[in-house]
Each structure stands twice: as structure tokens, then as C-alpha cells.
Amino acid sequence: MRTPGVMGAMLPAVRDGASLNQALDLGYRQVLIERGSLLAMVGPLASAARQGIAIFVNLDAVEGLAPDSAALAFLATDLGLSGVLSVKPHLLKDASRFRLRTVQRIHALDSTGLETGLNSIVSPPPYAIAVAPAVAVPQVMSTIRGTTRTPIWGTGFISSVEQANEVLAAGADVVSSGRPEVWREFSRIAVS
Amino acid sequence: MAAVIRRGEELPRALGSQVPAVFFLRAPAFHLGPLVWAVQARGKLAFVHVDLIAGLGKDRAGIAFLAREIGVNGIITSHSGLVAAAKAERVIAVQRLLLYDDLGLSSALAALDHARPDIVEVLPGVIFPLVVDQIRARLPLPMIVGGFVKEPAQRESALQRGAVAISTSTAELWG
Numbered sequence: 001m002r003t004p005g006v007m008g009a010m011l012p013a014v015r016d017g018a019s020l021n022q023a024l025d026l027g028y029r030q031v032l033i034e035r036g037s038l039l040a041m042v043g044p045l046a047s048a049a050r051q052g053i054a055i056f057v058n059l060d061a062v063e064g065l066a067p068d069s070a071a072l073a074f075l076a077t078d079l080g081l082s083g084v085l086s087v088k089p090h091l092l093k094d095a096s097r098f099r100l101r102t103v104q105r106i107h108a109l110d111s112t113g114l115e116t117g118l119n120s121i122v123s124p125p126p127y128a129i130a131v132a133p134a135v136a137v138p139q140v141m142s143t144i145r146g147t148t149r150t151p152i153w154g155t156g157f158i159s160s161v162e163q164a165n166e167v168l169a170a171g172a173d174v175v176s177s178g179r180p181e182v183w184r185e186f187s188r189i190a191v192s
Numbered sequence: 193m194a195a196v197i198r199r200g201e202e203l204p205r206a207l208g209s210q211v212p213a214v215f216f217l218r219a220p221a222f223h224l225g226p227l228v229w230a231v232q233a234r235g236k237l238a239f240v241h242v243d244l245i246a247g248l249g250k251d252r253a254g255i256a257f258l259a260r261e262i263g264v265n266g267i268i269t270s271h272s273g274l275v276a277a278a279k280a281e282r283v284i285a286v287q288r289l290l291l292y293d294d295l296g297l298s299s300a301l302a303a304l305d306h307a308r309p310d311i312v313e314v315l316p317g318v319i320f321p322l323v324v325d326q327i328r329a330r331l332p333l334p335m336i337v338g339g340f341v342k343e344p345a346q347r348e349s350a351l352q353r354g355a356v357a358i359s360t361s362t363a364e365l366w367g
């Protein structure tokens with residue numbers, strides 16, 4: 001069975017059971033675990049995954065997991081999560097063996113770093129490329145599109161709906177925010 | 193302004209410009225001497241980005257080589273341990289504050305507060321206006337802004353918000 005993918009443009013970034021529930025209560029069917037201890041929220045995650053919620057984990061930043069096969073097997077098989085994010089190509093290749101969707105993170109901090117990130121994009125292409133920080137997406141989108149057609153997610157430093165919309169207008173497919181007030185406003189806009 | 197040099201052929205234009213400092217990214221460690229000395233001969237400061245330098249250990253011995261054998265004015269790094277090594281060698285320590293994740297900002301600021309570099313380089317430039325107050329409340333350190341600073345207006349706004357300098361590879365901004 002294939003786990004659910006990302007369907008809407010807003011991907012709430014949660015860090016504990018409480019913020020996970022907040023996102024689910026607003027009707028979101030997808031979340032990103034961006035920070036915090038994944039092991040402290042195992043119960044709520046497994047139960048959300050069973051209900052068909054698409055859950056993605058940033059392996060570079062969550063606490064409690066080693067960047068190895070045993071951790072990937074746990075996420076895929078025991079918890080039933082949808083996918084993982086990492087800057088590490090070897091970890092993503094390993095993740096695809098466990099049928100996890102792979103999202104390659106690249107840092108848009110300066111032109112040298114962006115170039116390094118784009119040169120490291122795995123083949124076959126990942127499910128998506130997550131550009132951090134998202135607010136830099138408008139500045140780097142044309143460079144990225146010169147290299148790849150893979151869907152783009154923007155993550156990091158989105159604190160208003162206006163910022164989120166700028167990132168989407170620049171061509172990102174998905175934008176992530178850790179702010180419940182942004183999730184709330186965004187879900188209202190999306191519904192109406 | 194600081195001119196960011198990624199390839200040797202970019203150096204002559206930086207040498208001929210008004211910039212008071214040159215940052216070497218991705219420099220080859222063991223062929224760096226003549227480049228650094230050319231910068232210093234023009235009365236400019238030479239900084240080397242340690243994390244991206246090829247061939248050099250990212251450790252105390254590596255920093256000591258840059259300081260003693262090459263005589264760099266300063267180093268740039270993201271790592272607190274290398275900041276301590278640079279201070280021990282009495283070269284200027286520039287620590288990068290990499291802003292890709294707002295949830296990680298407070299722990300990044302705590303790490304910088306602990307490491308106490310001489311200068312903080314905040315990247316990317318587009319984030320600077322969003323976080324400058326938060327950084328300044330936590331760290332009384334001079335700030336350089338870099339990363340995708342390509343337009344004069346971006347430079348002016350960062351300087352107005354209190355940055356002491358801009359680092360950029362965009363030669364049109366070197367002046």
C-alpha cells in the first residue's frame with residue numbers, strides 16, 4: 001500500500017503532539033515534523049498515520065533518531081509515515097528502499113551553497129525538493145528551475161499568509177509554516 | 193563591503209575595487225598563500241571560509257596553518273569549535289548564522305552567544321530584516337549580512353538596519 005502524499009499547498013510544521021492535534025483539528029491531512037523529539041510523539045503519529053494523514057519527517061533536525069536504516073525502517077514499517085526530508089543523498093536513497101517518499105532538502109543561504117545543493121540532487125529525482133528558508137524561494141526559483149522540474153517545497157521562516165503566498169506565487173508547490181495562526185488563516189482561504 | 197571570491201579569476205576585480213575585505217570561499221588550502229598576500233598587499237583584509245576549503249583539516253591544526261603559515265586576517269566558519277581555535281590563534285573569527293529554519297533560531301543564537309565570535313555573518317540576506325531585532329537582543333556583536341545580496345537596495349536596507357558590512361559575490365556591488 002502506498003502511503004498518502006501531499007495534496008494541498010500548506011504543510012503545517014509541527015513539533016509535538018499538541019501542535020499535531022492543532023493541525024488535524026483545522027482539517028489538515030498532512031504535516032511535517034520539523035523539530036522536536038519524534039520519539040516523544042510516537043503514539044499520536046502512528047494513530048494519525050493509520051487515519052491516512054500524510055506525515056513527513058525532517059531527519060536532519062528531529063531529535064531521537066539516528067540517520068540510519070534502522071530509523072528509516074521504524075518510520076516506514078512501525079509508524080507508517082509517508083516520507084522523510086534530508087540533505088543527505090545516501091539517506092534518501094536508503095529511504096526509498098523502505099518505500100518512503102523522499103524529499104531532498106537544499107539550503108538557499110548563498111549562491112555557493114545553493115549550487116552545492118543542486119549538484120547533490122539524487123537520481124532518480126526525489127518526490128520533492130525542500131528549499132530552506134522558504135522566504136528565499138522567490139530569489140532562487142529561476143536558478144532551481146534551470147536544473148530540475150521536481151516539485152518544490154518551501155520550509156522555514158514563514159510567519160504570515162502573505163509570505164506563504166509569495167512563495168507559492170514564485171512557483172513553489174507547497175509551503176510549510178510552524179505558526180498555527182498561518183495554518184488557521186490559510187485553511188480559511190483554501191476553503192472559501 | 194566584503195568581496196566574496198569563489199574562483200581565482202574573480203580576484204583581480206576585487207583587488208581593483210574599493211572593498212576593504214575579501215572572503216575566500218572554496219579556496220584550495222595549499223595554493224592559497226599568493227592569493228591572500230595579493231589581497232593584503234592592496235591594504236585589504238583576507239578572510240578564508242574554513243568549512244569549504246579543500247584539503248585542510250577542519251580542526252586546530254588547520255586553523256593554525258592558516259594563521260601562522262599563510263597569515264590570514266580572519267576565518268569564517270559555522271562551527272563554534274573553530275571559532276575557539278581562531279581566537280586562540282588571534283585571528284578574527286567570523287561565525288556564520290545560517291537561517292534556514294525559524295524553529296532552530298533560538299538554539300543557533302544560544303550557540304553563537306556561547307562561542308562569542310568577533311563578527312556574526314547572517315545568511316541569507318532576505319531574512320535579516322525579519323530577525324535583526326531578535327538577534328541584537330541576544331547578541332551584542334557586529335553583524336555582516338550575506339547570501340543572495342545582489343541589488344544595491346538590499347545592501348542599503350541591511351546597512352540601515354545596523355549591519356556593519358555586506359558580503360557578496362556580485363561584483364557590481366563591490367564599488
